Amino acid sequence: MLGKLFGIGVGPGDPELLTLKAVRVLKEVSHVFAASSSKNDYSLARSIVGEHLPPGTPVDHLAFPMTFNPERLEDAWRDNCEKVVDALRQGKNVAFLTIGDPLTFSTFIYIMRKIKKQLPGVVVTVVPGITSYQAAAACANEPLAEGEEAITILSGAKGRDRLKDAMEISENVVIMKTYRRFPEILAQIKEKGLEERCCFVSRCGLEGEIVERDFEKLADMEQPHYLSLMIIKKNGLED
Numbered sequence: 211m212l213g214k215l216f217g218i219g220v221g222p223g224d225p226e227l228l229t230l231k232a233v234r235v236l237k238e239v240s241h242v243f244a245a246s247s248s249k250n251d252y253s254l255a256r257s258i259v260g261e262h263l264p265p266g267t268p269v270d271h272l273a274f275p276m277t278f279n280p281e282r283l284e285d286a287w288r289d290n291c292e293k294v295v296d297a298l299r300q301g302k303n304v305a306f307l308t309i310g311d312p313l314t315f316s317t318f319i320y321i322m323r324k325i326k327k328q329l330p331g332v333v334v335t336v337v338p339g340i341t342s343y344q345a346a347a348a349c350a351n352e353p354l355a356e357g358e359e360a361i362t363i364l365s366g367a368k369g370r371d372r373l374k375d376a377m378e379i380s381e382n383v384v385i386m387k388t389y390r391r392f393p394e395i396l397a398q399i400k401e402k403g404l405e406e407r408c409c410f411v412s413r414c415g416l417e418g419e420i421v422e423r424d425f426e427k428l429a430d431m432e433q434p435h436y437l438s439l440m441i442i443k444k445n446g447l448e449d
């Protein structure tokens with residue numbers, strides 16, 4: 211009998227944003243996998259669940275490199291996927307922890323696809339998590355969308371014209387993964403004349419949290435932390 215796979219969203223940082231369902235499932239699984247940095251093995255997702263994991267539950271950190279190199283990514287997905295598949299073949303119910311929500315810009319998506327291919331019929335249950343942009347909006351007190359407005363959530367990792375395109379069709383835009391192309395993102399905002407209409411949020415719910423609306427300060431900032439995003443509201447920020 212194959213075990214079941216649970217993709218668990220643990221929210222973006224504040225442990226109080228874990229859902230009751232995530233906490234319940236964590237108490238029921240027999241093995242936990244958590245994505246970690248390939249540089250130092252640190253897993254934010256693991257640290258968020260903290261004491262909700264019953265003592266003695268085995269936890270494996272799975273390193274995923276932050277790269278666009280398709281071969282390196284493929285190698286990491288394959289190796290990590292094998293570890294999860296092994297546990298499932300042993301009949302263990304396993305949880306894969308992801309920051310925020312498992313189906314929003316998450317490694318879990320690739321892992322889930324690969325596992326389903328290798329183990330057709332495996333039962334996959336996704337426990338949604340509070341996304342980083344929901345928590346950031348709450349922390350900045352900025353509505354994400356209202357009335358008939360549209361919202362676009364996009365990755366800033368590859369930069370350039372995507373913001374322009376997004377602003378054509380949406381009153382509200384969230385740019386995730388702002389860290390690599392921050393100067394380009396700021397340049398796009400300036401080009402569109404939206405300097406007064408953007409709010410940057412970094413490390414929401416974590417030590418070193420930043421909420422910054424002052425565009426000049428943003429322009430002076432060093433490369434932001436990986437856990438950073440930008441909310442842009444064409445119709446203006448809250449007072």
Ligand SMILES: C[S@@+](CC[C@H](N)C(=O)[O-])C[C@H]1O[C@@H](n2cnc3c(N)ncnc32)[C@H](O)[C@@H]1O
Nearest residue numbers: 222309310311314341342386387413414437438
């Ligand atoms: C790989 S994506 C993960 C998204 C996640 N699955 C979600 O639902 O929010 C990583 C990006 O999420 C955003 N992010 C995650 N946690 C964050 C936090 N605590 N504060 C600000 N941004 C965060 C950043 O834009 C970061 O580059």
